[in-house]
Amino acid sequence: MLLDLGRWIQKHKRRWFPSNQNSALIEFSFTAIVIGLLIGCLLCFTNLYFGLQTGFISMMSLQSALIGFLVSRMLPTPLTPQEIILVQTTATATGTMPLAAGFVGIIPALGLIDPERDGSPPIHLTWVAGIGWSCAVAFFGVFLSPPIRKQVIIEEELAFPSGTATAQLISVLHKLPPPDTTLRRRNGYEAVADEENTEIRPARETTPLTELEAPSTAGWHELSWSFVASGILTLAAYFLPVIFAIPIFGNYLAREWAWFFTPSLSYVGQGIIMGFPTTLSMNMGMLVGWGILSPIAKFSGWAPGPVGDMTSGSRGWILWVSLAIMCADSLISLLPVAWEFVVDAAHRMRHGSLSQSEGKDDGEIESADRLVPGRWVIVGWCVSVLVGMILVWIVFGHEGMKPAATFAGYVIGGLLSVLAVRALGETDINPVSGLGKISQLFFAWIQPGNIVANIIAGGVAEAGAQQAGDLMQDLKTGHLCGASPRAQFYGQLIGSVVSIFVTTTAYSLYTRVYPIPGPSFPAPTAYVWLSFARLLRDGQLPENSYIFMVVFAIVFALIAAVKFHAAKKQVWWAKWIPSGVAFAIGFLNTPSFSIARLIGGVLEHIFRARYAKNGGDIRLIVVASGFVLGEGVTSIVSLILKALGVGVASCWGCGETGICGGCST
Template sequence: MLQRQLNVILLRFRFSHTPESPLVSSASPEFTLRAVVLGLFIGCLLCFTNLYFGLQTGWISMYGVTLHPHVWSFTHFHRMSLQSAIIGFLICKLLAVPITPQENVVIQTTAVATGTMPLAAGFVGIIPALSLLDEQKDGSRPITLTWTSAVCWSCAVAYFGVFMSPPIRKKVIIEEKLAFPSGTATAQVISVLHKMPSTNSGLRARHGYSPLNLQDEEPPCLPDPVDDSQDPEIEASEVVQHEGWSALTWSFLASGSLTLAAYFFPVIFVLPLFGGYLARQWLWTFTPSLSYVGQGIIMGFPTTLSMNLGMLVGWGILSPLSKHYNWAPGPVGWILWTSLAIMSSDSLVALIPVAWEYASKLIKKHDVDGHRSDSDLDDETDDRLVPTRWVLWGIACSTAAGILVVWLVFGGEGIKPWATAISFILGSILSILGVRALGETDLNPVSGLGKISQLIFAVLQPGNVVANIIAGGVAEAGAQQAGDLMQDLKTGHLVGASPRAQFYGQLIGSTLSIPVTVTAFILYSKAYTIPGPTFPAPTAYVWLSLARLLRDGSLPEQCAVFMVSFAIVFALISAFKTHASRRGLWYAKWIPSGVAFAIGFLNTPSFSLARLVGGIIEHIYHTRVASKGKSDDIRLIVIASGFVLGEGVMSIMLLVLRTFGVGVVSCWGCGSGMCGGCPA
C-alpha cells in the first residue's frame, strides 16, 4: 500500500508540473567552479564567433531555433543558450564529470553573458560607426578607440542590464508569468538531457490540455511498465550522450576545414551566380559556408525565407531601379534607408500591444485597494534571491560609473554627462518594454528601441552625431542585456536554479567578456579593414545614416517615398503577424518578419542564400526525414552548432595567420574587390 501511494505521488508530480514551479530540489549543486569555468570557456568561443559573424552580417548567433512542431513549437531562439547547454553537457560527459541540471543552467547562463558583449557593447555596430565619421559631414573626426578606452566603454555598459534583471524578473516571470518561449525551450532540453520530469505537461495545460486532476478521490491507475528505449526523453538523452559529441566534432571539423580552404583560396567563398558582371557590379555571389548553413538551420525556414525575400526585393529590384534612374551611384547606400524604415516600423508596431498591456496593468494595479496578492510572491527563499540592496547599489554605481567613464572616453564634446544620465534612464524604460516584448513574442526589438533613443537625442543634443550614436548605444545595451539575461532566468526558474547563482554567473561572464571582446575586436581591426570586404559591418551604416539624417535632414533622391511606403506596408504586416501570433494561428510563422526582411537588404546576396539552404534543410528534415521525437531535434541542433562554431573558432586561427603575414595562396577567379583576402 505504501509503495502504491509513493508511485501515485511520483506520477502526479510528473503530470502536474507547470512551467511556474521548479522541477528539482534546491539542494542540488549549482554555482560550482566547474560550471563557471566551463561556461566561461564556451562563452569565449561564442564571443569570438558572435563578433566574427556580427561584423560580417550584423546578425550574430542569437538566432531562432525552430524545434519540431510536435515537440516544441517555439521560434526565434537567441544567444545560443540551447547550444551552450548542450555543448556543456557533452563536454562534461566526455570528461566523465557529472553535473546537475542547475549546474547546466549556470553553464549556459555564464556562456551567454560572456558571448553577448559584442552586441551589447556595440562592437558590431556603434564602434565601427564612430570610426566612419567624417568631419565635414558630421562635425567630428573619426573616433577609433584604443584597447584601454574600449575596455572602459565596455565597463560603462556591461553591468547596467545585469542589475536591472532581478527586479524585472519578479515582475515578468513571477507575477505576470510571461512565456519567454526560448527560455522555456532551453529548460525543456535540459530536462531531457538530465532525464528530469518534462515541462511539456505545463505547456499542454497552457494550450488547452488538462493535466492530471489532483483532487481525484481515487488514485489513477498506474501504467504498465514500458521499455525505457521507447521513452522519447530517455532516447533523446542517449542520442546526445552517444552520438552528440561525434556529430559535433565532425560538423565542427567540416566547417573549419572549408573555412581554412577559403582563406587560402578566397574564390571558394565568392562563387559568381550569374556571371562576372553581376558578381562585380551587383555582388550576386554565393558563399558555400557551412556556418551560414548552420545558422539557417538554427534560424528556421520561415525566418530565412523572409530574409531572402528582402534580398530579392532589395538587390534584385530596388538597387537596379535606383541605379537606372540615377537616384544612387551604387547598390548599397540607397536601399539602406528603406531597410532602416522597415526595421523601425516593424519593431515599433510590435511594441504597441506590449506597451498598451503594460500600461493597462499598471492602471489596474493602482485601482485595487492596495493589498498585495499572492501572484507577486516569489517561490524562492531569500538566500537564493538577489538582495534588493545589491540591486539598488548596483544600478546606482553602474550608472554613476557609466556616466563618468563615457565622459572620460568621449569627452564633453561627444556627449554631455547629463545626456548620458538620460540615456541610462531611457535604457531602463526601454528595457522593460523590450523584455515584455521578448517574453510574449520571443523577439527583442532592440533595433527599434535604439532608434527611439536616437530620435529623442536628436532633440536633446541636436546636430551632435557622436552623442546621438552613443546615447542610442547605451539605451540599446541595457535593453539587449536585460532581455538576454531574462530568458536565462526563465530557464533557471523552470529548472529550479537559484537566481542568485545565475546572477553570479552573469556578473562573472560579463566581466571576462570585456577584455576578450575588446582584444578580439582590436586584433580584427589590425588584420582587416572594418568596414571592408571581409567585414562590411552593415549595422554600423544603419547607426551612422540615421544620426546623419537627424543632423541635416537630407535623404537621397526618391528615398523618402520608398521609406514611407515600405514602413506603412510592414507596419500593417507586423500588426497582422502580431495579432496572429497572439491568437496562436498556425500561419503566423509564415507571415514575413520585417526585421528579417530588412536584414536581407543590409547583407549582400551571398550571406542570405547560404542561410536559405540551411532553412530548407531544416524544413525538409522535420517534414520528410525526422520522426516526431526530441532526439531528432537535438541531433540537428548539435550539427548546426558544430557548423557555426567551426568557422567561428577557425576565424581565430586565421586571424593569427593574417597577423603574422600569412596570406592567400591563389587569387584565381577573384574579381576586383570581390574577395576580402585578395588585393583589390
C-alpha cells in the same frame, strides 16, 4: 588544465564559503563557471566575426546548454541540471558582449564619422578606451534583471519561448520530468539587424521536447565532424578566396551587382537554427532589395556609384528602405506590449497596494537566500550608472557626451528595457533596434546636432534592453528547472567581466589586421546607426528614397499587425507571414549570405518534416552548432595568419570573375 583548476576550487569552496546555509553557493559551481567561460569565449569570437560580417550574433543559449552537457559527460562527476544552467547563463553573458557593448555596430559607426559632414573627427577607440566603454555599459542591464524577473516570470508568467525550450532540453538530457509548461519549442537565435535581437528565433510550431533522445557519444561525433568540416572549408577559403565568392549567376552579375554565392557551412548552420520561414522572409527581402530596388536606384541615377558602395551606391540607397521597414515592424510589434504595460501600471496606481496576485501567493518558490537581495540591485545599479557616466565622459570627452545626458541615457535605457523584456517574454522577439532608435530620437532633442552623443545614447539604451532581455531568458530557464537566481546572477556578472576583456582584445586584433568597415568585415549595422543619426540632425535622405520608405513602412506596419494578431490567436499560418525584420535584413546583407542561410532553412524544413516529425531528434541542431562554431573558431586562426603576414596561396578565379573573395590583397 582549466577544468582541473575548476575542480580544485570546487573541492575547497567550503573553506572559502563556510556559510552552508546559503544554497545558492552550493549550486555555484566553479567547474560550471569555467566551462561556461570557455564556451562563452568561443561564442564571443564567433559573434564578433559574424556580427562584423553581416550584423548577426547568436545568443545560442540552447546550444550552450547542449555543449556544456556533452563536456560535463567527460568529467568524473557530470554536472547537475542546475550547474548546466549556470554554464548556459555564463556562456550567454560572455558570448553576447559584442552586441551589448556595440562592437558590431556602435563602435564601427563612430569610426565612420566624417569631419566635414558631421563636424567631429572619427573616433577610433584604443584598447584601454574600449575596456572603459565596455565597463560603462556591461553591468547596468544585469542589475535590471532581478527586479523585473518577479514581475514577468513569477506574477505574469510570460512565456519566454527560447528560455522554455532550453529548460525542456536540459530536463530531457538529464532524464527529469518535463517542466510544467505546454509551450512549444523554439531554438533561440539572435539577430542584430541594425543590432536587432529579433525574429531570427524562428516562430514555428513544433512538438514539445519531452520525447527527445539525449545525445551521448553520438552527440560528440556529430559536433566534432561538423566543426572540423566547417573549419577546413574556412581555412581553404582563406588560402583560395574564390571558394567563398562563386559566381553562380554569371560573372557580370557577380562583378556589377554583387550576386555571387558564399558556400559557408556556418551560414548554412545559421539557416538551420533560424528555420525555414525566417530564412524565406530574408531571401524575399534579398530579391526585392538587390533584384528590384537596387537596379531601379542605379538606372534612375539616384545611386550612381558602384553598387556595393554604402555612400553613393545602391547598397547605401536601399539601406534607408531597410531602416524604414525595421522601424515600422518594431514599432507595431512594441505598441501592444507598451499599451498593456501602461494599462497595468495605471491599474496598480489606482488600486494602491492591490496587485493581480491579490489574495494569492505571489508564486515565488525560491527562498530568500537563493534570490538576489534588493539592496544589491539598488546599490549595483547606482554604482554601475555612476561609474558608467564617469567612464563615458573620460572616453568621449565633455563635447562627445555630457554626464547629465549620459545619465538620461541610462534612465531611458532602463525604462525601455522593461518594454524589451515584456516583448521578448510574449513574442520571443527583443526589439532592441527599435528601442535604440527611440533613444536616438530623445537625444536629437537632448543634445541636438551631436552625432557622437546620438550614437552613444542609442548604444546605451540598446545595451540595457539587450542584456535585460536575453538574461531574462536564462532566468526563465532557471525558474523552470529549479536553479538559483542568485547563482545565475553570479554567472552573469562573471561572464560580463571576462567578456569585456575578450571582446575588446578580439576587436583590437581585428582592427589591426583588417579595415573595419572593409571588404572582409563590412559592418553593415554601423551604417544604419550613423545614417539614422545624420537623418535626425539634417533631415536629408537620398534622392527619392523617402517615397519607397513610406510605402514599405506602411506595408510592413500592416503586415506586422496581422502577424502579431495571428500569433496571439496561435493560428498555424502565422509563421508564414513574412517577418519585417528578417525581410529588411535581406537588404542589409549581400545575396551570398542570404542564399547560404536559405539552404540551411530548407534542410531544417526537410529534416523536421521527414525525419523528426515528433520533434525528438536534435542531431541537426548539434550539426548546425558545429558548423557555426567551426568557422568562428577558425577565423581566429585566419586572423593570426593575416597578422603574421601569411597571405593567400592563389587569387585564381578572382581575376576571371572580376570580384574579390575578401582577401584584401
